[in-house]
Amino acid sequence: MLNFSTHPPTLRLVVIGAGTMGRGIATAALQAGLATTLVDLAPEALEAARTTIERRLQRAVVSTAAGLEAFRCSTNLAEAVREANVVIEAIPEIEQAKIEIFAQIHACAPQYALLASNTSTMSVSTLAQACGGSDRVIGMHFFNPVHRMALVEIVTGAATSQETVADARALCARLGKDPIVVRDVPGFVTSRLGLLLGNAAMRLVEEGVASVADIDKAMRLGYGHPMGPLELADLVGLDARLNNLRSMLTRSGEPEYRAPAILERLVAAGQLGKKSGVGFYAYQGDAVQGLQPLLGLNGRVEHL
Ligand SMILES: NC(=O)c1ccc[n+]([C@@H]2O[C@H](COP(=O)([O-])OP(=O)(O)OC[C@H]3O[C@@H](n4cnc5c(N)ncnc54)[C@H](O)[C@@H]3O)[C@@H](O)[C@H]2O)c1
Incomplete structure (x- = not known):
């Protein structure tokens, strides 16, 4: 069992992938005082991630010096995981890439290390097979932005042991997260529900039923969602959303997970949402500046 209660921290957590989610998970871990x-x-x-994380730690007035002392960046996976107690993988949602990275982690990390994937849709059992069927592989699906969202979806594969589930729960507690535990089915609970809502919203845009802003407003004001589905897709990253849909379609075979044409076109145009400055909306820094220019003022799709 991992003991997350030691102070100063003697456990080292390694996050693979310094994108949207990797940065968030690393921030949450440092805020919790984990090396x-x-x-x-x-x-x-890594450079961009370091800047973001330092800014977040300063804002959170975490004892920044201690936080940054415990923070390392590396391009050398083998070396970084050698003394890891926990490894959390957060690379893009591409099955072959994740399988290869888990095989690499398994070859280099200590046998006792908890090996978690932040996958939104993929089979944890398949990732465990890449690790010789290890019972230490588990899904830990964090939510964006990680430092603000309480949920972690813990996904148990066929080989995952109860001790591994207990360790994942203990890690959530240390990070101040509130987990649910789910079986290893395509998209688990949250992606299965969330991707369908996002697809339905994008199809409403394609059909010219209402503007982007009004579709989001409908779900905020009518259903009490904190964000509309199109704002949320922009926050997730439209490239990440497209990868998730492709993975879900492959895994589930359900046609409702087919990516809407508008999503394919935005990604092909490099309009990836908030991180690229334009998605369903146009952004200035973190703030919405207006609608995405190609959609026109009414948010209809005929200009795209
Ligand atoms: N974006 C979200 O809102 C969100 C939410 C929950 C879960 N997820 C899941 O989290 C994972 C990561 O998504 P993201 O949006 O952070 O992706 P991202 O594209 O923002 O970042 C991925 C990072 O991984 C790096 N990378 C790629 N291959 C690598 C390798 N072999 N070794 C080391 N680094 C590598 C890339 O350089 C990039 O910096 C995906 O599985 C996604 O489904 C994303």
Whole structure:
């Protein structure tokens, strides 16, 4: 069993992938006082992540010096995971890439380390097979923005042991997160529900039923959602959303997960949502500036 209660921290958590989610998970871990290493292939992703994380820690008035002392960045996965107690993978939702990275982690991390994937749709059992059927592999699906969202969806694969589930729960407690435990089915609970709502909203845009802003307003004011489905897709990243839909379609075979044409076109145009400055909305920094220019003022799709 992992003991997350030691102080100063003697456990090291390694996050693989310094994108939207990896940065968020690393921030949450540092805020919780855990020694944390962030790994990415791309040095520029690590550099950008370091800037974001330092800013967040300063804003949170976490004892920044201690937080940053415990923070490392690396492009060398093998070396970074060698003394890891926990590894959380957060690379893009591409099955072959995740299988390869889990095989690498398994080869280099200690046998006792908890090996978690932040996958939104993929089979935890398949990832465990890449680790010789290890019972230490589990899904820990965090939500965006990680430092604000309380939920973690813990996904148990066929081989996942009860001790591994207990360790994942203990890690959630240490990070101040509130987990649910679900079986390993395509998309689990949250992606299965969330992707369908997002697809329905995008199809309403395609059909010209209402503007982007009004579709979001409908779900905020009518259903009490904190964000509309199109704002949420922009926050997630439209490329990440497209990967999730492709993965869900492959895994489930259900046609309702087919990506709407508008999503394919926005991604092909490099309009990836908030992170690229334009998605269903146009952004200035974190703030919405207006609708995405190609959609026209009424938010209808005929201009795209
Ligand atoms: N974006 C969201 O809102 C969200 C929410 C929940 C779960 N997820 C899941 O989290 C995972 C990551 O999504 P994201 O949006 O953070 O992706 P992202 O594209 O923002 O970041 C991925 C990072 O992984 C790096 N990377 C790619 N291959 C790598 C490798 N082999 N080794 C090391 N680093 C590598 C990339 O350079 C990039 O910095 C996906 O599985 C996604 O489904 C995303």
